[in-house]
Amino acid sequence: MKSFIRAALAAGALFATGSFATAAEPIKIGAALSVTGPAAFLGEPELKTLRMYVDKTNAEGGLLGRQIELVSYDDGSDAARANSFAKRLIEDDHVDVLIGGTTTGATMGMYPLVEKAEIPFISLGGGVGIVEPVKKWMFKVAHNDRMAAERVFVDAKKRGLTKIALLSETSGFGQSGRKETLAAAPKAGVEIVADETYGPTDTDVTAQLAKIRAIDGVQAILVFGLGEGPAVVMKNIAQLGIKLPVYQSHGVASQEFIRLAGAAAEGVRLPAAAILVPDQLPDSDPQKAIEEDYVTLYTAKGNGDISTFGGHARDAFFIWKAAVERAGSVDKAKVRDEIEKTAGFAGTGGLVTMSPEDHLGLNAAAFHMIEIRGGKWKLAD
């Protein structure tokens, strides 16, 4: 028994010394991101981008004369773990702002804590429910899945495609996208003729695709998923020789998708932010310089594939930074008010103008229709 008590005391001592001495000096950004798991496709570039800009800002003298410290944890794409990390960031690490919640699930799981602690939270998740209804302390920078569905339908109708088969992923992103797609379709005058699903780690979806192919009058396929799953879908579509036009969601807006799907990705269209095609923007577009800047910096650090998700993290960081500079302090309530006053902010996702009723600030024009041609992104507005 003695040895047990000794062990317990040792564990307790370990515990106590494990906490950081919270220095008052550095400004702390807390980030709970999905760096592993199905949402790693988004989380990894988000983390790399945040790190990159924190380091850059520190090298340029910091913010308000203080250095910035990034405290980040990996929730493994599990919303419950995100919740417990939020608690840790707020209570133990004493962060000044929360940027994160890669997935909508993680974001919604973290919000009750955020509200109780009254700390500003910029979410990187995509679900429309994050800002509808508006929540006082929560903001988002990523386009809504509803916007994605609507943008796809606008383009589909332009090309005369009104009977669309839906293939959605069973992940949170896919299911939320599915819900928004089914809701937006009737309003857009589009008929969803199939509603199939696949798992994020599935290696073969030919059965579902064969079913879709057999449907009378199907004109196009819309795939709602993140990164790797949709790449397998594209390969299977090529394998089955299906010639229908394919739309993907913004969940594949990363060079990694093209790399994984290879030649099978040819001709795919998706709604995405301009960060994928900075060289094709007109010079008058205020986003052009920003996108090119980001791409240069990101690739220079050898960070890997460019994606819109890293861009969202950049936007979140700079929106917050600008708010802090306007407020002149990191006081949570003041910063929150300033974030809400963001106007005409040129981010990688589009021009952001927020208001007390709109904590996203992007409109449908921020989404461009992009096509994959010759292994590259091409603007197809």
Place this chain on the structure above:
Amino acid sequence: MSQFLQSIFSGVTVGATYALVALGFSIIYNASGVINFAQGEFIMLGGMIAAFLVAAGVPLALAVVAAVAVVAAIGVIVAKIAIEPARGADVTTLIIITIGVSMVLRGAVEATMGKGGHALPPFSGDKPIVLAGATMLPQSIWVVATTLALVAGLALFFERTRLGKGILATAHNRLAAQLVGVDTRRVLTVSFCLSAALGAIGGVLIAPIANTSYDAGVMLGLKGFVAATIGGLGSGVGAVAGGLALGLLESLTAGYLSSAYKDAVAFVIVLVILLVRPRGMFGAAISSRV
């Protein structure tokens, strides 16, 4: 009709992969009674190492062979470091050890090769072959043909060679095998080496069709274990039959019943088998000595 045929084609391809995983399970189980929860990781390692080599400029054929060799070596290391020291332990302890090994392998890949997906180029092009309205990738033929060749090779190995017969003898009765001069310590190492190699071959075969990543082994390992149970743990024929049966049933379920519950199929079947005929399709009758 073409939809049915399509389901059959993809079911057989996936099933052949499951068969290879199941074979790996069976060999190790036969040799030592250990259920190797790291089997799926051998598959993943095969694909990942080959992809890594190809990305570094190594020609495909050489990369494939090298990957299999490396994974076979890893299998030997695992046997020597993790399994041999724990020989007499509880079933549950051994299960935890192999789970720990799978985490080490997975974590090592995650740390060195990142979390992204990787793909291998197909062995002989990717122009689909059309048969009666359904299409099949040339790679699928590679998968099925290689699996059949491996099964035949293994049968020969176990029936005709001294080493193979020694392994079977050890599985039946360790003491008796030792008495007739079989080196039973080698049996464990050889079985791990063999299973790892089998897994790696499966991994490189399937990587061109399905992208591989550091956590691709988890579900594959579980489903391979299910396939081995369905076919009969310890039976080579059972492993193959179980793998194919599982692949086909999954594919047909996705096509005709519900794509959402596709993953559940494996586990529903295994429950049914365990309740109705626990020894599986081809397993030896279970008798407990009193």
Place this chain on the structure above:
Amino acid sequence: MTVASPRTPPVSSRASRWAFARAPTFAFAAALLVLPSILPNAYYFDVAIRIAINATLAIALNLLIGYTGQISLGHAAFFGLGAYGSAILVGEFDWPPGAALVVSAAMVGALAYVVARVILRLEGHYLAMATLGLGVIASIALTNEVGLTGGPDGMSVPDFSILGLRVAGEKAWYWIFAAALVAAIVLAGNLIDSPAGRALRALHGSQTAARSVGVDASAFKTRVFVLSATAAAIMGSLYAHYEGFVTPGLAAFPKSVQLVTMVVVGGMASIWGSVLGAALLSLAPELLARFEGYETLAFGAILVATMIFLPRGIAPSLSARFRRKES
């Protein structure tokens, strides 16, 4: 049948023997009473609570694995189902949380009974496979039935309230979970030292021998299975209200593995081993969170090393060494 009997002190009265045997429990309860005064903030309370929950689950599972020798690789399913049961009854149907907890636990217990009667005649890895299968099916069902369960991103759960009294905040929940843990330790201890408990341990040793001295093997195995599952479901319900959020990951295979690992690493057939195992394995991710990218590798390595060098688990190995030093 070998049993580690407590060294009886010279005083032969039953009462003092009982008190001596229970001394560690009293000490532990006292430590739990004192702990809140040294925990610096809500995050530490959160960690302590998670350890308490895992320890209670591990004790319940240990009765199954360690004492009766039935492997269960799907136990998290009972935890998750209990959590979702409460979440759905309170969140969707506006039931009072106390009633929801009872009904949810009862439903899970009934399910466990049906399952037990059917699968407990299997043994060894066949049983492991069957429990694994059930666990995976449960978590897939929870993920897919979006209408009822909120799908892969889960659903939120209202606060727990009983008789009009709302329970919220880490400090309040700490007391509830600490009490549950102490209750689990006491109940498990009593069970093991009772005639029923001796029958359990006889089962683990040899089912045939146990049967031959009149132990009704299948009835016992079923009862322990149902008890273990119901305990897990109750903890699940409480957890759901504490966290305010449930996700299908609660019932998934990795969580089941985590629980079995706690039992095996801590020490099978050892209650304190389960508490220790739970504490170590709950703290490890928090401590390893600093080693970004290397957590899985580190965790796996520690696991393998522990099981090779201490195959019976930490607690039995430690107490064996302790006893050897004494004699």
